[in-house]
Amino acid sequence: MKPSHLNEVSLVSEILAKNEEAFKTLVDEFQQKVINICYGFTHQKEDAMNLAQEVFVEVYQSISSFRQDAKLSTWIYRIAVNKSLNHLRKNKRNRLVETWDNLFGNENINNAVPLNDHADKNYIDMERRSIINKALDSLPDAQKTAFTLHKLEDFSYQQISETMRVSVPAVESLMHRAKMNLQKKLVNYYKDNL
Amino acid sequence: MNCTSFHKNIPSFLEHSCDLELEKQMKSHLEKCESCSLLLQQVYLTMQTAMEDVLHEDDVYFYSRLRSRLDTPAAGQKKFSLQFTLAISTFAVAASVFLGIMLGNNLMHYESTSVNNSFASSNPIASELSLSDLNTPSSVYYELFNDDPNESE
Numbered sequence: 001m002k003p004s005h006l007n008e009v010s011l012v013s014e015i016l017a018k019n020e021e022a023f024k025t026l027v028d029e030f031q032q033k034v035i036n037i038c039y040g041f042t043h044q045k046e047d048a049m050n051l052a053q054e055v056f057v058e059v060y061q062s063i064s065s066f067r068q069d070a071k072l073s074t075w076i077y078r079i080a081v082n083k084s085l086n087h088l089r090k091n092k093r094n095r096l097v098e099t100w101d102n103l104f105g106n107e108n109i110n111n112a113v114p115l116n117d118h119a120d121k122n123y124i125d126m127e128r129r130s131i132i133n134k135a136l137d138s139l140p141d142a143q144k145t146a147f148t149l150h151k152l153e154d155f156s157y158q159q160i161s162e163t164m165r166v167s168v169p170a171v172e173s174l175m176h177r178a179k180m181n182l183q184k185k186l187v188n189y190y191k192d193n194l
Numbered sequence: 195m196n197c198t199s200f201h202k203n204i205p206s207f208l209e210h211s212c213d214l215e216l217e218k219q220m221k222s223h224l225e226k227c228e229s230c231s232l233l234l235q236q237v238y239l240t241m242q243t244a245m246e247d248v249l250h251e252d253d254v255y256f257y258s259r260l261r262s263r264l265d266t267p268a269a270g271q272k273k274f275s276l277q278f279t280l281a282i283s284t285f286a287v288a289a290s291v292f293l294g295i296m297l298g299n300n301l302m303h304y305e306s307t308s309v310n311n312s313f314a315s316s317n318p319i320a321s322e323l324s325l326s327d328l329n330t331p332s333s334v335y336y337e338l339f340n341d342d343p344n345e346s347e
């Protein structure tokens with residue numbers, strides 16, 4: 001059950017009083033969403049788990065600074081987004097090393113030896129994920145954030161606008177531009193690689 | 195419509211944001227061009243992959259790892275060491291500025307003293323005079339020319 005505003009106030013008070021059960025309740029409530037926010041940016045399960053841990057460490061250490069002018073969930077998701085963006089900036093140099101050749105080797109995918117149906121589908125899914133993640137990484141931060149949050153269930157444009165501190169029309173615009181840019185990049189890629 | 199034009203309009207076609215006439219032309223081209231049809235399919239499926247790429251598994255050990263991370267001193271120490279480093283750095287800068295001012299003052303005092311001393315050592319007459327005498331022009335005159343300013347001619 002999602003914490004209501006009154007519950008949030010008492011939950012925060014309990015956590016400030018170092019009540020471990022209260023903090024566990026908070027973690028259990030928001031864990032999956034936070035992990036998926038981090039995963040949306042990092043595309044790596046291990047990195048996402050580590051980052052999510054750092055998010056909750058910061059939540060625990062900074063809970064006294066939570067001003068309750070926004071929902072607790074919004075505050076936590078903002079921390080997750082900021083930590084993820086900082087993580088990407090720090091690792092940007094490493095990501096630039098990966099090239100399309102490293103992902104696919106020297107063979108054209110169409111000439112690859114056909115595998116059985118199940119393995120083929122997994123392989124194709126994996127390759128599509130690599131392609132789209134590369135395209136996502138090249139988006140501006142605001143578009144990347146809006147698209148990543150939109151993927152999650154229960155993340156309405158209203159929730160995204162509160163997390164990003166922009167208006168709902170701005171979120172709609174960011175989503176539209178993100179999708180258009182991603183599709184353009186995919187068209188350019190598949191034009192030469194099909 | 196040619197393939198180049200079709201490629202250019204794929205994003206708006208997928209987003210249903212092109213006008214009816216353009217949409218009609220796109221559909222007509224799709225029926226005739228197999229490579230554009232395949233390209234559109236790959237773009238669409240890859241976008242779907244992006245939308246569905248979320249983690250569903252529950253990590254049952256997530257909280258216990260988090261708890262041990264919070265309980266280890268490193269979590270608090272890291273924050274503490276940052277504050278400590280900032281405090282030390284601020285103190286070091288302030289101490290350096292203070293020392294610099296003190297040294298500067300001492301250096302100026304030393305230089306003025308050594309100028310006077312070097313003047314005195316190079317001039318035998320001046321060396322017989324005390325520093326306070328040097329500040330009185332009439333006394334200097336008297337000493338140098340052995341004139342008694344009180345004697346009338």
